[in-house]
Amino acid sequence: ExxxxxxxxxxxxxxxxxxxxxxxxxxxxxxxxxxxxxxxxxxxxxxxxxxxxxxxxxxxxxxxxxxTFNHIVKDASQRRREKYEEFLTKVPIFETMEPYERSKLADAFVEKKVSAGDKIITEGEPGNELYLLQEGTAIATKTLQE
Missing domain, CATH: 2.60.120.10 (Jelly Rolls)
Structure with a gap:
């Protein structure tokens, strides 16, 4: 059917x-x-x-x-894109991008929520992902050689 x-x-x-x-x-x-x-x-x-x-x-x-399903999914997708595009205009390395480029980047974002104390990246591991902090605070630490 x-x-x-x-x-x-x-x-x-x-x-x-x-x-x-x-x-x-x-x-x-x-x-x-x-x-x-x-x-x-x-x-x-x-x-x-x-x-x-x-x-x-x-x-x-x-x-x-x-x-109704298509309308809801499309509306949610559009709102998400607009939220991320607006956020990108406030990030110095992305603020000079053209609107089309920002919209393409916004479409590629995957939101990740973390809790207090969670490790986001770990020193020494390959850096295969870029994280942008939209909300909250994070602390960066580095081991120094003596």
Missing amino acids: QGDCLYVIGQGTLSCSKIFPGKTDPTFLKQYQPGEAFGELALLYNAPRAASITANDDCVLWKLDRD
């Missing part, structure tokens, strides 16, 4: 199964619990449903149609 909506489970449990090529019986894949969602792959990739979902007991499901 063509997927045109996403479901969020409010109450009950559901089983996910699929009949694989060359098989006649469905294979159990996973059990869904309240708070979980299913059907997003069909929405994201405009594809038929990849598996079957069966209610194990009485369930309450919340349905989100394709248009």
Whole structure:
């Protein structure tokens, strides 16, 4: 069946199964619990449903149609980009970038939240990532040779 909506489970449990090529019986894949969602792959990739979902007991499901889903995802993506672009104008090494370049950089960002005391980078390890501190404070330390 063509997927045109996403479901969020409010109450009950559901089983996910699929009949694989060359098989006649469905294979159990996973059990869904309240708070979980299913059907997003069909929405994201405009594809038929990849598996079957069966209610194990009485369930309450919340349905989100394709248009609403796309609108929410696109709005959230646009707000995120604008937030990061604004932040980049305040970072000295990026402030002279063209708006298009800033938007491309903003799209590449992955937000990482850390707790007090977490190590962000470790001296001696390869520096494969660049971190920009958007909020909070961090302390940099270095071991000095004597």
